[in-house]
Amino acid sequence: METTAFDVSKIRNDFPILSREVNGQPLLYLDNAATSQTPQQVIDAIVDYYSRYNANIHRGVHTLSQEATDAYEKARVKIQKHFNAAKPYEIIMTSGTTHGINLVAQGFTAFLAEGDDIWVSAMEHHSNIVPWQMLCERTGARLRVIPMDQKGELQLQPFLDGLSPKTKLVFCNHVSNALGTVNPIKAIIEVAHGVGAAVLIDGAQAAPHIAADLQALDVDFYTVSAHKLCGPTGVGALYGKEEWLEKLPPYQGGGEMIETVSFEKTTYAGLPHKFEAGTPNICGGIAFGAALDYLNGIGMEKIAAYEKELLEYATAALERIPGMQIYGQAREKTSVISFNLEGIHPYDVGTLLDKMGIAVRTGHHCAQPIMDFYGIPGTVRASFSFYNTFQEADRLAAGVEKARMMLS
Amino acid sequence: MEQQDIASIQEDIVGEFSMFDDWMQRYEYMIELGKSLPKIEDQYKTDDHLIKGCQSKVWVHAELQDGKLVFTADSDAIITKGIIGILIRAFSHQKPADIIAAKTDFIDEIGLKEHLSPTRANGLVSMIKQLKLYAVAYETQLES
Numbered sequence: 279m280e281t282t283a284f285d286v287s288k289i290r291n292d293f294p295i296l297s298r299e300v301n302g303q304p305l306l307y308l309d310n311a312a313t314s315q316t317p318q319q320v321i322d323a324i325v326d327y328y329s330r331y332n333a334n335i336h337r338g339v340h341t342l343s344q345e346a347t348d349a350y351e352k353a354r355v356k357i358q359k360h361f362n363a364a365k366p367y368e369i370i371m372t373s374g375t376t377h378g379i380n381l382v383a384q385g386f387t388a389f390l391a392e393g394d395d396i397w398v399s400a401m402e403h404h405s406n407i408v409p410w411q412m413l414c415e416r417t418g419a420r421l422r423v424i425p426m427d428q429k430g431e432l433q434l435q436p437f438l439d440g441l442s443p444k445t446k447l448v449f450c451n452h453v454s455n456a457l458g459t460v461n462p463i464k465a466i467i468e469v470a471h472g473v474g475a476a477v478l479i480d481g482a483q484a485a486p487h488i489a490a491d492l493q494a495l496d497v498d499f500y501t502v503s504a505h506k507l508c509g510p511t512g513v514g515a516l517y518g519k520e521e522w523l524e525k526l527p528p529y530q531g532g533g534e535m536i537e538t539v540s541f542e543k544t545t546y547a548g549l550p551h552k553f554e555a556g557t558p559n560i561c562g563g564i565a566f567g568a569a570l571d572y573l574n575g576i577g578m579e580k581i582a583a584y585e586k587e588l589l590e591y592a593t594a595a596l597e598r599i600p601g602m603q604i605y606g607q608a609r610e611k612t613s614v615i616s617f618n619l620e621g622i623h624p625y626d627v628g629t630l631l632d633k634m635g636i637a638v639r640t641g642h643h644c645a646q647p648i649m650d651f652y653g654i655p656g657t658v659r660a661s662f663s664f665y666n667t668f669q670e671a672d673r674l675a676a677g678v679e680k681a682r683m684m685l686s
Numbered sequence: 687m688e689q690q691d692i693a694s695i696q697e698d699i700v701g702e703f704s705m706f707d708d709w710m711q712r713y714e715y716m717i718e719l720g721k722s723l724p725k726i727e728d729q730y731k732t733d734d735h736l737i738k739g740c741q742s743k744v745w746v747h748a749e750l751q752d753g754k755l756v757f758t759a760d761s762d763a764i765i766t767k768g769i770i771g772i773l774i775r776a777f778s779h780q781k782p783a784d785i786i787a788a789k790t791d792f793i794d795e796i797g798l799k800e801h802l803s804p805t806r807a808n809g810l811v812s813m814i815k816q817l818k819l820y821a822v823a824y825e826t827q828l829e830s
Contacts, residue, residue, distance in 0.1 A: 301709070623763035625742045630765075633709050641741050655762065656741070684714060685764055 284584045289576065289665050292317040296665065303635025306670050306677075311455055311614055311661035312639050313505045314486060316569075320508055323568035327561045335560055336551075350560050353567030354550075357515050360570045361500065362491045367549040368523065370516040371563050375482040376405040378501030378516030379449075381553060382478055383409035385526035386447060392418030395445045397437060397470075399461065400426040400651065401454040404644040406480045410449060419446065424466075426651065430457040430606035438469060445475040452484030452500075456645040456659065457606025458614030460484070467497050476522065482506055482514075486663065487585060487612045489578040498522050504562065509569035513562030516553075523549050530555040581664040585613040588662050592671035596660075599679050601686075605648075605657055613662035616643075619678070622685045624658045630681040631658075636674060689754075692784055695776050696792035703796035712797050713765065720767030724774060726758040737809060737816050742766045744813060748820035754779050755824055757817065769798070770813055777817050782828065785821035790814055 290296050293315050298305050307315060327349070333342035335350050351366070358366045372378045390396075396410055396419050414421045424437040432450075448470040453460050467477045478499035481490055485502040492500055499522065503514040518526070528535055528546055532555030537545040546552045573581065593615060596602055601620030618624055628640030641656040642649045649656055660674055690698075706712045726735070730747040737744040742763030748755050757778040761767045776792070777785050793799070793810070 623742055623766075625763040626765045630713065633713065655743070684710070684717065 284580055284664075286584070286665065286667050290667075292319065292572075293665055294318060294321070300635040300637070301633050306634075306636040306673055308660040308662060308666065308670075308674060309637045309639050310486070310663040310666075311458075311483060311506070311659065313511065314508050314663055315665070316510070317508055317572050319572045320510070320565050320568045323565045324510065324561055327564055332561070334557055346560055346564075349564045349567075350558070353563045356567040356570050360489055360574065361502075361517060362489075362493050363517050364493055365520060368517055368520055370518065370523070370550045370553045371558050372501070372514045372516050373512055373559065374503040374505070374514035375480060375501045378499070378514060379406055379478065379480065380409050381516060381529040382499050382501075382518070382526070383413045384529050386413060386476075387416050388527060389525075390417035390419045390446055393444060394419040395422055395440070395442065396420065397422045397424055397440070397445065397448045397475075399424045399432055399450040401430070401432070401457060401459065401461075401645065401648050402449065402451055403455050403480065403482070404646070406449055406451060407647070410447075424450070426648075429608055430454065430459045430611075430648075431608045432459075432461055434462070434465065437466075441469060441473045441475075443473055445470065445473050448475050448477045449480070450477075451480040451482070452490065453481075453487070453612050453614075454606065454645070454648070455483045455614075456643040456648050456657070457608070457616055458483075458611040458661075459606055459608040460488075460610040460612060463497070464495055467495055471496070483612065483614075487578075487582050492517055504566035504569060507566070507569050508572055509566040510559075510562045513559045513566050515566070520549065523553070526553075528552050528555070532556045576664065584664055585662060588666060588668065588671060589613040589615070591668055592660070592662060592674065595671055595675035596678060599675065599682060601682065602678075605652055605654075614659060615661075616657040616659045618654060618657055619682050619685070622682065624656045626685050627658045627678065627681045630684060631674075631677050634677045634680070636677050638674075689779050692776055692780055692788045696789075699772060699776065700792050700795045706797075709797070713768075716768030716772070717764050718768075719771040719775070720761075720764045720769075723760065723767050723771040724758045724778065726760045730758070731760065737812050741809075744770055744809070746770065746813070746816055746820070748817075748824070750782075750824050750827075751779075753781060753828065755782055755785060755821060757820070769810055772796070772798075773813055773817060777821075782821040782825035786818060786825060 295315050331342050331345040333346040335347040354369050355366050357369050400423050425433045427433055450461055450466055452463055463479050470477045476498040479497050481500050481502045486506050498519050500517040505511040535547050535552050535555040537547050603618050605616045624640040628638055631638055639659045726745050726747045731745045735745040735747055742761050744761045744766055746759045748757050757774045759770045
């Protein structure tokens, strides 16, 4: 079964990597939550940059520098429009989600005092736990956790009960990387703002499936990585509300982020350059823009609708396998299936699937607190993208069944 | 019965694996080998005996018996058990000096080359290193 509105075979032709073989089998790539594959259109943008207008930006008076600057700043605007931010300079180009989180965590050191509360959700990636723990160590603030339930949904009541004027910051992922749960961020942002707290949403896992409307969400910070959005690695974006970005001190010193420098005093550049010290990943930023163009050419709503069908189909296929345990069965989730087979280590399943040409992720997915919650060492995670097919879902289920037969 | 030397045990293992036509048979055999692994005693299943760098847990214990090193091990993943089982079969009941000097090319020959990458999450390289480290430690003890 294929949906008629979505010509997946045509889309697959855009991705050269999908035609390669692994271990003598056609590649079945289901590790999209770790990194997505790159369409030819994005590869072309990278080649075009290095072939025609590679130059440093913002400083040169020569033509190449101007062309590179224009392309880079256009990419910023594409990101702004894609996520409906109010202004282009509210988009800070980063090396990725982790960089964005650390930039905010570092900046908040000045605004926190002993006894203040910072809340994180129980289903965060380590990159959205550790920077806040470090921030707590620096400031004496307390790290509190919004708990989750067996289905993999957040339980908001303890958070609502614990909110107070002492609550200064709230961090939550839009979508859990390990479980695929779509979290109720709108509600979290609203109640956090009710006590004057700022909210940072980690959008790394949501962005491939949902184009968040940042103004409608009224979120203070939102951070994404290009490589999960058909773009290159090592580049991402941090959205910050203008008022917050004005308040936050610079993260790193260097070129680009200054207005004037003397040995007595340096004045910082305005937004967004204040947070963009040094020569950025120019090509990566431009390619990020090209990746958004590509996704919008297909349409994020079409992508989400197709992936939802694929998720339901693949879930049903996997559930027919004896001993199948799926973790994370939230009402709203993205196309991620985290599972284990009864009595079988996820590593064994992943190893055998790899021999069959099927790429999945195994382990704790950088979310050990979730694994501790379920009392398991890890899971096998199959994460689908819009270029995956229903036939591939069948092939995954057949592969898992074969692995089960071999391992039990 | 005289204990075979490491090189001839490795030859035997290579011979057994050469009978298989495809990866499935090789892995099925490895899984079988994992089931017959000389089990580590529970008292040694501690963090001190864990090998770092593996996605699954691997515990290894070594003790000296009549000048030879005897290894026992366990893992929570069965393929890993098979891999450590193959290594132990090659290296257990051998003199520490022979273990230190032993080659490990046979891993390549039995079709497990892909596990040899130092960045591979299962840590075959770490396992070999750990067995050799035990040998070095006991060799030093024997010399003193």
